[in-house]
Amino acid sequence: MRLLGFRRHPVSEEELSAYLDGRLPTAAQERVDAHLKACTDCSRKLEETLSLVAELRRLPRATASRSFAISPELAAATRREADRARQDERATARRAYLGLSGATAAAAVLLIAVLGVELAPSLGGNGGPASTTPSSREAVGVTAPQGSGEADKALSGGEPDENLAPEAAAPLPSTADEQGRSSANATPAVATPYDAAAAAPQQAQPVAKESSHLLLWIVEGAAGGLIVGFGASAFWMRRRWIQINRS
Amino acid sequence: METHQDAVYGLCLRMLASSHAAEDVTQDAFLAAYRRIDSYRGGVFRAWLLRIAANACTDELRRRQRRPQVSLDDVTGDGSPLDLPDESESPEESLLRTELSRHIQAGLMALSPDQRAVVVLCDVQGLSYEEVSEALHISLGTVKSRLSRGRARLRELLLRRRELLPHPFRHTV
Numbered sequence: 349m350r351l352l353g354f355r356r357h358p359v360s361e362e363e364l365s366a367y368l369d370g371r372l373p374t375a376a377q378e379r380v381d382a383h384l385k386a387c388t389d390c391s392r393k394l395e396e397t398l399s400l401v402a403e404l405r406r407l408p409r410a411t412a413s414r415s416f417a418i419s420p421e422l423a424a425a426t427r428r429e430a431d432r433a434r435q436d437e438r439a440t441a442r443r444a445y446l447g448l449s450g451a452t453a454a455a456a457v458l459l460i461a462v463l464g465v466e467l468a469p470s471l472g473g474n475g476g477p478a479s480t481t482p483s484s485r486e487a488v489g490v491t492a493p494q495g496s497g498e499a500d501k502a503l504s505g506g507e508p509d510e511n512l513a514p515e516a517a518a519p520l521p522s523t524a525d526e527q528g529r530s531s532a533n534a535t536p537a538v539a540t541p542y543d544a545a546a547a548a549p550q551q552a553q554p555v556a557k558e559s560s561h562l563l564l565w566i567v568e569g570a571a572g573g574l575i576v577g578f579g580a581s582a583f584w585m586r587r588r589w590i591q592i593n594r595s
Numbered sequence: 596m597e598t599h600q601d602a603v604y605g606l607c608l609r610m611l612a613s614s615h616a617a618e619d620v621t622q623d624a625f626l627a628a629y630r631r632i633d634s635y636r637g638g639v640f641r642a643w644l645l646r647i648a649a650n651a652c653t654d655e656l657r658r659r660q661r662r663p664q665v666s667l668d669d670v671t672g673d674g675s676p677l678d679l680p681d682e683s684e685s686p687e688e689s690l691l692r693t694e695l696s697r698h699i700q701a702g703l704m705a706l707s708p709d710q711r712a713v714v715v716l717c718d719v720q721g722l723s724y725e726e727v728s729e730a731l732h733i734s735l736g737t738v739k740s741r742l743s744r745g746r747a748r749l750r751e752l753l754l755r756r757r758e759l760l761p762h763p764f765r766h767t768v
């Protein structure tokens with residue numbers, strides 16, 4: 349019955365609403381006209397809607413009990429307030445922009461440092477950080493002096509002895525050796541005290557290669573994410589700052 | 596601006612059903628309009644003003660939803676600006692009209708704010724579809740569909756209380 353009924357009323361609520369406002373295209377209007385003549389349900393609906401609209405029109409037109417015109421005093425106060433808010437926002441945007449730029453740069457330095465640590469052994473001529481003992485033994489002879497030279501330059505002060513002396517005296521094979529060189533090569537990019545302190549324990553108790561690489565990747569990923577995040581925020585803040593300056 | 600004041604206030608009052616809130620929001624809207632006057636890019640000034648007011652109403656309604664403490668006493672309270680008596684009517688007629696007007700306002704409050712804004716601007720304030728489209732920054736199609744759904748909903752709500760309604764509604768039954 350409902351289905352039948354639905355088909356018998358080819359006039360939608362929206363058409364009816366537009367119809368009573370006289371806003372239907374001619375063809376649709378003629379179709380609705382024809383249907384309304386034949387269908388008491390729809391013509392009653394139209395009547396009710398017309399009554400509703402008439403009642404809505406007759407609703408008391410509210411008038412406010414006071415004026416909302418902007419007095420000169422209110423206008424001046426509003427201007428002052430707006431100016432102050434603008435100044436505040438400008439200062440905040442500038443601070444945020446500078447801070448975020450700094451953070452981006454710091455994350456970039458971190459990423460470069462970590463990449464340096466990871467790629468350093470491959471500069472020495474063997475197949476990368478994951479390579480195995482035989483080739484790295486050969487490489488030691490070539491890279492060790494270079495590594496300590498760089499470290500000497502970078503480590504301002506008398507620290508080099510602590511981490512490089514054991515290496516120079518008795519080149520250790522594989523893991524421990526590479527760890528030592530890695531951190532030595534990385535020194536130019538990272539703050540020195542950390543490496544001087546960290547290199548010694550690493551030589552004393554070798555860390556498993558796999559886990560140290562995993563750690564590097566995690567740090568790289570995090571640094572990359574920070575660069576993107578801070579960089580985008582800094583860019584946005586700069587745009588905001590320029591916008592405020594212009595307005 | 597003064598000449599547009601009633602249109603803005605009327606919209607706020609019907610949207611918020613509270614004369615206090617409507618006055619506050621109207622004042623806020625006028626201040627916002629004053630501040631943003633440089634962003635007025637031509638077009639119908641009243642529509643621009645109504646848009647600011649409609650946005651302010653939406654903000655107020657959202658705030659209300661977060662902490663629902665505003666009662667709707669204003670709607671039914673005596674002397675509310677929502678049901679000013681028409682001087683030309685008899686006391687009985689006027690009483691009926693007040694009753695009906697309250698039911699209609701309660702019905703309006705049952706609509707979604709989006710539908711309510713369209714119905715108020717179109718049917719209460721008599722703006723054209725085009726003006727409503729400009730004021731609310733929505734397409735003509737959206738105006739039509741919100742208006743028809745709002746009207747249908749209101750119609751059903753009022754028919755449910757048919758016995759309370761005066762002749763215009765009853766004689767069609």
Ligand SMILES: [Zn+2]
Nearest residue numbers: 356357387390
């Ligand atoms: Zn029909």
